[in-house]
Amino acid sequence: MSESYWxxxxxxxxxxxxxxxxxFITSGVRGRNPIWVMQSIASGLLGAEAFKGGLRAAxxxxxxxxxxxxxxxxxxxxxxxxxxxxxxxxLVCGVLxxxxxxxxxxxxxxxxxxxxxxxxxxxxxxxxxxTIHIFCVGLPIALAVRWFAK
Numbered sequence: 001m002s003e004s005y006w007x008x009x010x011x012x013x014x015x016x017x018x019x020x021x022x023x024f025i026t027s028g029v030r031g032r033n034p035i036w037v038m039q040s041i042a043s044g045l046l047g048a049e050a051f052k053g054g055l056r057a058a059x060x061x062x063x064x065x066x067x068x069x070x071x072x073x074x075x076x077x078x079x080x081x082x083x084x085x086x087x088x089x090x091l092v093c094g095v096l097x098x099x100x101x102x103x104x105x106x107x108x109x110x111x112x113x114x115x116x117x118x119x120x121x122x123x124x125x126x127x128x129x130x131t132i133h134i135f136c137v138g139l140p141i142a143l144a145v146r147w148f149a150k
Contacts (some may be wrong), residue, residue, distance in 0.1 A: 003148040007077050011144030012070035018136035020065055026128065034058075040115075041065050047114035069137075072101050076141045080149065087149045090142035098138020102130050 020037075027037045036051070041061030043050035050057040076097055080086040086093045106119060106129065119125075 004077060007145045007148035008070060008073050010148070011073035011077070011141045012066065014140040014144060015073060015137050016066040016069035018140060019069065019132065020062075022132045022136050026132070038062050038065075040117075043117075044110065044113040044115050048116040068105075072137065073141050073144070077145050080145050086142065087146050090146045091139070094139035094142030095134050096138070097141060098134035098136075099130055101137050102133035 023037050024034045027040075028034075035055070035058045038058035038061035039050045039053065041064050042053065042057045043061075044064065045060065046053065046057060050061070053060070076086065086097075106121075110119065
């Protein structure tokens with residue numbers, strides 16, 4: 001199989017697992033269980049009805065989450081074909097990509113989805129979210145793409 005397949009596969013898998021685990025932990029600290037976390041992801045499509053959907057809605061949330069993880073990995077990989085800096089400077093680019101993905105998800109995607117909650121951006125919420133996206137999204141993608149790049 002080609003390097004593109006492996007870069008996208010391992011990068012997307014790492015992002016999906018790391019980011020979902022971070023969501024479980026941060027939500028768990030606030031008293032939310034993993035089923036609620038997965039339903040909240042599905043609420044982007046289903047709205048508040050996701051929280052009445054049980055395990056089916058939770059499963060949809062996992063599918064949506066990994067779809068997004070593989071999509072953002074694919075975007076970075078495709079961009080790296082034209083911009084060598086994305087493979088050469090993985091620390092800087094991974095950090096910046098994690099911040100960019102956070103901004104795109106929270107300022108563009110979520111406000112246009114059926115997500116039923118108002119998001120408040122306190123300094124602590126921003127710092128936590130950006131840190132998670134740097135270490136659980138941007139850097140794993142940059143590392144996977146570099147590892148499998150020719």
